[in-house]
Amino acid sequence: MIISAEATIAGVIGWPVNHSLSPRLHGYWLEHHGIDGAYVPLPVRPETFAEAVAALPSLGFAGANVTLPHKEAALGAVQSVDEMARRIGAANTITVETDGSLTGSNSDAFGFLENLRQGAPDWWATAGPAVVLGAGGAARAVVAALVDAGVTEVRLVNRTPERATKVANDIGGPITVQAWEDRSRALFDAALLVNTTSLGMRGKSPLDLDLDGLPPGAVVNDIVYTPLETPLLAAAKGRGNPVVDGLGMLLHQARPGFTAWFGTAPDVTADMRAFVLSGLG
Ligand code: ATR
Numbered sequence: 001m002i003i004s005a006e007a008t009i010a011g012v013i014g015w016p017v018n019h020s021l022s023p024r025l026h027g028y029w030l031e032h033h034g035i036d037g038a039y040v041p042l043p044v045r046p047e048t049f050a051e052a053v054a055a056l057p058s059l060g061f062a063g064a065n066v067t068l069p070h071k072e073a074a075l076g077a078v079q080s081v082d083e084m085a086r087r088i089g090a091a092n093t094i095t096v097e098t099d100g101s102l103t104g105s106n107s108d109a110f111g112f113l114e115n116l117r118q119g120a121p122d123w124w125a126t127a128g129p130a131v132v133l134g135a136g137g138a139a140r141a142v143v144a145a146l147v148d149a150g151v152t153e154v155r156l157v158n159r160t161p162e163r164a165t166k167v168a169n170d171i172g173g174p175i176t177v178q179a180w181e182d183r184s185r186a187l188f189d190a191a192l193l194v195n196t197t198s199l200g201m202r203g204k205s206p207l208d209l210d211l212d213g214l215p216p217g218a219v220v221n222d223i224v225y226t227p228l229e230t231p232l233l234a235a236a237k238g239r240g241n242p243v244v245d246g247l248g249m250l251l252h253q254a255r256p257g258f259t260a261w262f263g264t265a266p267d268v269t270a271d272m273r274a275f276v277l278s279g280l281g
Pocket of ligand 1: 133134135136137138139158159160163196197198199205
């Protein structure tokens, strides 16, 4: 789409940023809604991150997404941080306010939950315990979303238990930390299993998990989306469990930023998903 000199501009700040799907997915929405706007990749090294963020208002940007490795640093680069970003300890969305100040927020928890609700409409928060594997940045967002949704027990399982304990303390709520060695046993009576580790990703080690104890109705979600059907999802599907892939979290987390910057609330549709998927190669 050809833009005018009055176009609204946003982008994604990362290092590297050349694999990001965000320009493609925001570009789809801009085109779909006929918006005079652009969403550009902004490759910014860690050394110049604060400087680049501070320059957004003077460059006329409406805002930006922030991706690896800057999500934690983003908290210190803006004037105000919303409650969710503070709790998670990272921001993925920056908005330039009308007075030129910068607000940092985090839409990963929103994206996770919206994807889960869209992909598994029969799941409900009080159906049973949720097992979350991993304790990195993604796990923080997933755990915060589940606690806020009203899940009565989140079993957090991580190779390094200290990291899981820190997540439980930072996020707060009914979170129990369980040993990595006990991960298969933790599945007993669970209503939801979420993998937030990098295990199962193309090029990484497989996730070694015995699903025998998982109830047949439990929903299985992998936030890894390369491949789209991870070995975990394939195994879960094979035994009849409902499964939700990870691409939707990426698509849904983009909605709040797009709405704030471009003034239109976009939807995640099958068409949009197929378009973004075709960019995965
Ligand atoms: P992100 O911020 O994207 O979630 P991360 O902080 O690198 O990424 O976290 C990756 C997660 O995968 C962590 O929970 C990590 O476990 P540790 O906290 O023990 O490092 C987990 N992970 C990575 N490789 C693993 C492996 N071989 N076995 C078990 N867990 C692994």
